[in-house]
Amino acid sequence: MAISVHTQRLAATSLLVALPLMFNSPAKADDLADVRKDMQAMQRQYQASLQKIQTDYEAKIKAMEKRLEAAESKTAIATTKADDAQKAVAVVQAAPAPVVQTAAASQDTGNVQANAGAFNPAIGVVLDGKAMASGRNPNNYRIRGFALGDQAKPPPRGPSIGESEINLQANVDQALFANLTVAFENDNSVSIEEAFIQPTALPWGLTAKVGRFFSGIGYMNEQHAHTWDFADAPLPYMAFLNGQYGDDGVQMRWLAPTNRFLEFGVEALRGASFPANGISEALASNHNGGAGAWSAFVHTGDDIGDSASYSTGLSYLGTRSSNRATNPVGGTAGSDQFSGSDHTLIADAIYKWAPNGNFAQTYLKLQSEFFVRKESGSFTSLNFPGATGTATTKPFNGGLQTGFYAQAVYQFIPFWRAGIRYDQVHAPSLGSTFAGTTLDSQNSTPSRYSAMIDYTTSEFGRFRLQYNRDQARTASDNQFILQYTVSIGAHGAHQY
Amino acid sequence: MYRSIIAIAALGIVSLATTQAEAALNVFTCEPEWAALTTVLGGSDVDVFTATTALQDPHQIQARPALISRLRNADIVVCTGAELEVGWMPVLLRQSSNAKVQPGAPGYFEASQQVTLLEKPERLDRADGDVHPAGNPHLQTDPRNMRIIAQALAKRLAVVDPAHADGYAQREQAFDARLGQTIEQLQTQAASLKGVKFVSYHKSWIYLANWLGMIEAANIEPKPGVPPGSAYIADLLGRIPALQARMIVYAAYEDPKPSQFIADKSGLPAVMLPFTVGGTDGAKDIISFYEDTVKRLLAAAGGKGG
Numbered sequence: 001m002a003i004s005v006h007t008q009r010l011a012a013t014s015l016l017v018a019l020p021l022m023f024n025s026p027a028k029a030d031d032l033a034d035v036r037k038d039m040q041a042m043q044r045q046y047q048a049s050l051q052k053i054q055t056d057y058e059a060k061i062k063a064m065e066k067r068l069e070a071a072e073s074k075t076a077i078a079t080t081k082a083d084d085a086q087k088a089v090a091v092v093q094a095a096p097a098p099v100v101q102t103a104a105a106s107q108d109t110g111n112v113q114a115n116a117g118a119f120n121p122a123i124g125v126v127l128d129g130k131a132m133a134s135g136r137n138p139n140n141y142r143i144r145g146f147a148l149g150d151q152a153k154p155p156p157r158g159p160s161i162g163e164s165e166i167n168l169q170a171n172v173d174q175a176l177f178a179n180l181t182v183a184f185e186n187d188n189s190v191s192i193e194e195a196f197i198q199p200t201a202l203p204w205g206l207t208a209k210v211g212r213f214f215s216g217i218g219y220m221n222e223q224h225a226h227t228w229d230f231a232d233a234p235l236p237y238m239a240f241l242n243g244q245y246g247d248d249g250v251q252m253r254w255l256a257p258t259n260r261f262l263e264f265g266v267e268a269l270r271g272a273s274f275p276a277n278g279i280s281e282a283l284a285s286n287h288n289g290g291a292g293a294w295s296a297f298v299h300t301g302d303d304i305g306d307s308a309s310y311s312t313g314l315s316y317l318g319t320r321s322s323n324r325a326t327n328p329v330g331g332t333a334g335s336d337q338f339s340g341s342d343h344t345l346i347a348d349a350i351y352k353w354a355p356n357g358n359f360a361q362t363y364l365k366l367q368s369e370f371f372v373r374k375e376s377g378s379f380t381s382l383n384f385p386g387a388t389g390t391a392t393t394k395p396f397n398g399g400l401q402t403g404f405y406a407q408a409v410y411q412f413i414p415f416w417r418a419g420i421r422y423d424q425v426h427a428p429s430l431g432s433t434f435a436g437t438t439l440d441s442q443n444s445t446p447s448r449y450s451a452m453i454d455y456t457t458s459e460f461g462r463f464r465l466q467y468n469r470d471q472a473r474t475a476s477d478n479q480f481i482l483q484y485t486v487s488i489g490a491h492g493a494h495q496y
Numbered sequence: 497m498y499r500s501i502i503a504i505a506a507l508g509i510v511s512l513a514t515t516q517a518e519a520a521l522n523v524f525t526c527e528p529e530w531a532a533l534t535t536v537l538g539g540s541d542v543d544v545f546t547a548t549t550a551l552q553d554p555h556q557i558q559a560r561p562a563l564i565s566r567l568r569n570a571d572i573v574v575c576t577g578a579e580l581e582v583g584w585m586p587v588l589l590r591q592s593s594n595a596k597v598q599p600g601a602p603g604y605f606e607a608s609q610q611v612t613l614l615e616k617p618e619r620l621d622r623a624d625g626d627v628h629p630a631g632n633p634h635l636q637t638d639p640r641n642m643r644i645i646a647q648a649l650a651k652r653l654a655v656v657d658p659a660h661a662d663g664y665a666q667r668e669q670a671f672d673a674r675l676g677q678t679i680e681q682l683q684t685q686a687a688s689l690k691g692v693k694f695v696s697y698h699k700s701w702i703y704l705a706n707w708l709g710m711i712e713a714a715n716i717e718p719k720p721g722v723p724p725g726s727a728y729i730a731d732l733l734g735r736i737p738a739l740q741a742r743m744i745v746y747a748a749y750e751d752p753k754p755s756q757f758i759a760d761k762s763g764l765p766a767v768m769l770p771f772t773v774g775g776t777d778g779a780k781d782i783i784s785f786y787e788d789t790v791k792r793l794l795a796a797a798g799g800k801g802g
Contacts, residue, residue, distance in 0.1 A: 177590075198590075200595065200598065201595040202593065202595075203595075205568050205593045206593060207591075207593040253593070255564070255565065255568045255591075255592070255593050256565075257568065257569055258565060258569075259562070259565055259566065259569070260562070260565060261561030261562055261564050261565040262565065263564075299561070300561070301560070301561025301562065302561060302562050303560060303562040306549055306551075309558065309560040309561065309562060310561075311561045352558060352560075356549065356551040356552065357548075357549060357551070357552050358551055358552045358553055358556075358749055359552075359553070359556045359557070359558060360552075360553035360555070360556045360749070360750075360751075361751055414723055414751075415723065458622070458625075458626070458721065458722070459583065460622060488622075491579075491582045491583065491586075493559075493586060493587040493590075494558075494559060494583055494584060494587060495559055495587055496558055496559045496560055496561060
């Protein structure tokens with residue numbers, strides 16, 4: 001036993017310390033045998049007293065355990081007694097002024113001391129899986145009139161795990177908060193979705209994010225895809241933002257001191273994501289590593305009585321690109337290239353209603369976002385008329401490209417929701433110059449109708465069935481998507 | 497061009513927004529009972545906002561824009577805590593950019609930190625439903641808890657707003673005396689409820705049961721936060737005679753249908769309780785909230801040969 005080994009060592013050490021002292025003492029030091037006897041006696045005494053202390057302690061600990069048990073069962077019973085309230089009042093009164101600290105300390109000390117991982121960040125894991133059946137191959141996806149980024153396509157056919165996500169977050173210290181979200185993609189690649197720090201004690205309603213984050217533009221953009229009400233991004237999100245715009249940089253927000261919600265934000269970003277392409281590096285000579293993208297947004301919102309609330313906003317995203325490579329359908333990968341600028345304006349509006357504002361039973365959520373974009377610069381393609389097979393660069397002015405989606409989701413009984421969505425995008429015709437290239441819109445307005453029904457097992461688990469009638473390509477496509485999303489670990493945040 | 501559009505839009509929105517700067521202490525309360533309590537303790541020294549009404553399930557509140565702006569302007573937050581608001585308060589606090597009301601600051605007050613919580617789960621597993629690790633958070637249904645919390649809250653208000661410390665202390669003493677009297681009266685009135693068994697929809701009434709000596713015999717929810725299926729309801733109906741329950745209890749914000757259904761099938765009275773201030777017409781403030789609760793329980797017990 002560890003304790004007895006420890007005791008012997010203790011005895012031996014104290015003897016070693018005691019020995020020279022005894023030899024130095026003038027009396028009784030002559031006879032070695034006497035000394036030995038004395039030593040043995042002392043050792044016995046010492047061990048005996050140690051043993052006594054040990055058994056005493058053991059008894060005391062047992063007694064304390066018993067008392068603790070009794071106290072615990074007593075508190076359970078005692079709370080039924082009327083005088084308990086008075087007792088608790090006395091305790092509270094006895095405690096010094098800052099009540100929260102004392103109360104919190106007395107409740108948690110035991111756990112905190114026992115748990116070395118007490119300062120571990122909160123860990124949340126999201127698993128997302130999809131199964132998709134479609135009439136047309138998602139790998140040949142295109143939205144007529146738009147050069148698309150690599151994420152702008154339906155989920156792969158057949159069963160697949162979507163993005164699995166691990167989120168870690170905690171306060172760094174009294175001044176900072178940090179958040180990391182790592183995404184594991186279907187193809188086993190790992191990407192950092194978000195990695196930012198946030199000051200927690202800025203004055204005047206200011207807050208900031210530094211690092212990688214989803215831009216605050218629009219409504220859906222800042223939310224993680226697994227919290228969306230449909231299994232895929234609306235067409236304008238795919239066409240204009242490659243699904244969702246996340247980037248590295250700095251965000252500054254100011255919340256006005258009004259009762260109505262009113263927030264302003266600006267972002268200076270690297271420009272690493274579509275519709276930009278990392279201009280800080282590509283145009284290093286021109287820009288000296290400055291921001292390749294910037295955004296500004298304003299959001300406002302309020303309650304409408306007890307039952308309803310709304311949120312609306314206006315956002316701008318400006319990006320620059322240099323030789324941004326995209327894939328023409330059926331052509332050489334990366335052979336479409338764009339250099340120039342994108343100015344994207346987004347207006348969003350969200351309305352939520354529940355009887356008496358009680359979202360537990362039924363509720364309605366209406367949501368729409370409208371996009372306008374001006375893309376201009378030069379476009380390089382192998383498919384210009386008359387120059388098929390040779391890379392040709394022509395000046396390109398896309399005019400005003402537009403897009404919007406509108407959707408309604410209704411929880412008709414607890415745990416069951418149904419939703420419909422319509423989305424469309426439109427690129428103005430560019431005439432015969434661009435005929436046959438990716439940017440040729442063929443005078444069309446790509447659109448899609450969707451319907452979904454989902455069932456949640458709790459706020460942590462959800463199954464969804466979605467149908468899309470997708471008319472983004474020349475021929476329309478029927479898509480069925482089955483999705484599950486679960487989250488385990490730390491309680492996730494539910495943004496508005 | 498786009499920049500000027502944004503600037504014009506921003507200006508328009510600013511001029512629409514109402515600016516408010518009251519001298520009174522801005523109090524953000526999560527639930528109506530804390531709004532009522534703060535109003536009693538603060539009088540004209542406080543300006544109280546409530547995030548939820550008595551007809552809303554406090555577990556399921558949207559992180560609405562209005563709540564973010566109210567939090568941003570708050571001097572103190574008064575909530576239940578014990579993870580009752582875990583689905584919405586952390587997001588709001590993060591978005592509010594208000595250091596004064598973050599957890600740990602004097603401007604952050606949790607009622608659950610002031611009293612002993614019951615039903616602290618022995619194991620933490622979401623397979624057990626919506627479990628609260630710190631214990632059952634529905635602590636406002638016991639007026640003795642309210643008395644302790646009132647005292648702590650008055651002290652806290654004085655810490656945040658020292659200029660009006662005397663007012664908080666005086667109003668707290670007056671309130672304590674009134675509530676103490678009410679408790680004694682109600683306990684006398686409710687003596688016949690001692691030992692009375694009831695079935696409740698959600699585990700919302702353990703503190704009330706504890707106070708009045710009543711016994712929660714079963715829940716209509718098979719697990720906290722999980723609505724009952726037909727098989728579970730059939731099973732519960734089969735068990736009810738043996739449970740010897742005298743009434744079905746549900747909260748004002750809960751769907752009455754499952755409770756009414758069980759009541760009809762079992763012949764027991766179903767009684768809706770206010771659960772918080774404003775849950776019923778009778779529950780106008782803290783005192784009448786307890787009075788109305790006891791009145792309704794007595795009526796239900798009396799109606800069934802009590």
